[in-house]
Amino acid sequence: MMTFSAAKTVLSNEMSIPTRVPHPYLAVIALAAALGLLLCSATLPAATTPPAERKPAPGFALRSSNRATIELSRYKGRVVLLDFWATWCHGCKTEVPWYIEFQKKYMPRGLSVIGVSMDSDGWRSVRPFLKRHRLNYPVVIGNDDLTKLYAVQALPVTLLIDRNGRIAEAHAGVVEKSAFAGDVEAPLREPTPRIVR
Numbered sequence: 001m002m003t004f005s006a007a008k009t010v011l012s013n014e015m016s017i018p019t020r021v022p023h024p025y026l027a028v029i030a031l032a033a034a035l036g037l038l039l040c041s042a043t044l045p046a047a048t049t050p051p052a053e054r055k056p057a058p059g060f061a062l063r064s065s066n067r068a069t070i071e072l073s074r075y076k077g078r079v080v081l082l083d084f085w086a087t088w089c090h091g092c093k094t095e096v097p098w099y100i101e102f103q104k105k106y107m108p109r110g111l112s113v114i115g116v117s118m119d120s121d122g123w124r125s126v127r128p129f130l131k132r133h134r135l136n137y138p139v140v141i142g143n144d145d146l147t148k149l150y151a152v153q154a155l156p157v158t159l160l161i162d163r164n165g166r167i168a169e170a171h172a173g174v175v176e177k178s179a180f181a182g183d184v185e186a187p188l189r190e191p192t193p194r195i196v197r
Contacts, residue, residue, distance in 0.1 A: 054166035
């Protein structure tokens with residue numbers, strides 16, 4: 001096993017890079033900042049799951065901006081685009097207009113978009129954002145329990161939940177709009193289940 005100082009010597013000899021680090025904590029902080037920026041704005045490939053292998057989406061019931069209760073279980077029979085976002089996240093703000101467009105275009109075919117804001121100050125930041133951007137889909141305020149259930153570790157995170165309430169796709173980072181539109185259409189083409197109430 002190579003020690004850090006040995007690896008640094010090998011790298012500096014092979015790559016002609018300086019071996020003196022101004023302060024070890026600065027390197028860690030810079031790396032963490034770069035990683036955070038990458039996760040908030042990078043496009044990462046989606047993890048599409050075949051229908052037979054999909055897991056049920058965890059249920060939730062949260063209040064929307066107009067005080068209606070949004071329960072995921074009530075969306076069975078529809079494809080749900082569940083978007084974890086925040087007003088401070090640049091990548092999230094890039095996606096919001098696309099999801100407004102998707103809601104308008106695909107709603108007649110069975111798509112419902114739900115936004116889950118992860119702003120720590122809740123409605124204080126979210127209400128002005130909603131007023132400025134006129135979202136055409138419901139937004140709720142997420143919590144730690146919900147992020148654990150959906151394994152959200154960075155933003156944005158977008159999930160597609162099929163008509164049977166199972167996770168068809170999970171996407172970390174900014175989606176690529178045209179490719180993701182195709183991903184949205186795939187579960188919309190799947191058969192609608194018979195719902196017994």
